[in-house]
Amino acid sequence: MNLYIFAEYEEIELLDRNANIKFIKEETIDNEFKKIQKITFYKYKNKKFAVAISGVGKVNSSLFLCYLLSKYKFKNVINIGPAGSNEREKIANSFLIEKAYYGDVDLTSLPNYEIGMLPNLKKYFYTSNNLNKIINKKLNLDFRVIATQDKFNTNYQGDLKSKSLYDMECASFAHTALFFNIPFSAIKVISDNSNLSQYKNNNLIWKSKIYNIFLNLIGEL
DSSP, X not given: OEEEEESSGXXXXXXXGOTTSEEEEEEOOSSTTTTTOEEEEEEETTEEEEEEEOOSSHHHHHHHHHHHHHHSOOSEEEEEEEEXXXXXXXXXXXXXXXXXXXXXXXXXXXXTOOTTOOTTSOSOEEOOHHHHHHHHHHHOOEEEEEEEOSSOOOSOOTTOOTTEEEESSHHHHHHHHHHHTOOEEEEEEEEESSOHHHHHHTHHHHHHHXXXXXXXXXXXX
């Protein structure tokens, strides 16, 4: 069974309008975070899959995915969600993530460190080559690098280079999947070009694209 993980329910709310996707069960943890974190199991075209909502941010995403991978056995973990761009990308353009890093980690005051590097770790967390190949037979997407940070990017900042995307969860998902040695892929849909108004005003466009990508995958993987 595959796990599809999202930061917020609004990113995949169109799922509940599809009568062909059959609800099986929903589970939450009985704690103060149950309003933002849950896992739901579904069936579509005789294939079972799970959809998780992790909550926004690096800690929420890694914490909840860690819990899920400790409790359930999944074949693959796939993150689909919005991402910002430093370039003038068209809203809803979509990319497969090759590698992710922590864009707000800065230990460069120490020798031999780059932005994104934590002690005794490499800078980048790579996605699964094999899973990416399987996904791209269906979607045929270009690859990008993504910087994950606990802030909304509203202008060009720091280490976010040309053709680099940014979000608030992807590197944490990749880091956690690597820890559990489970294949991980991420597909990011452009929600804005460092512009909060774009993110809000175009939400129906990028949410529809996320849902269409999700629908294309669940019947195939």
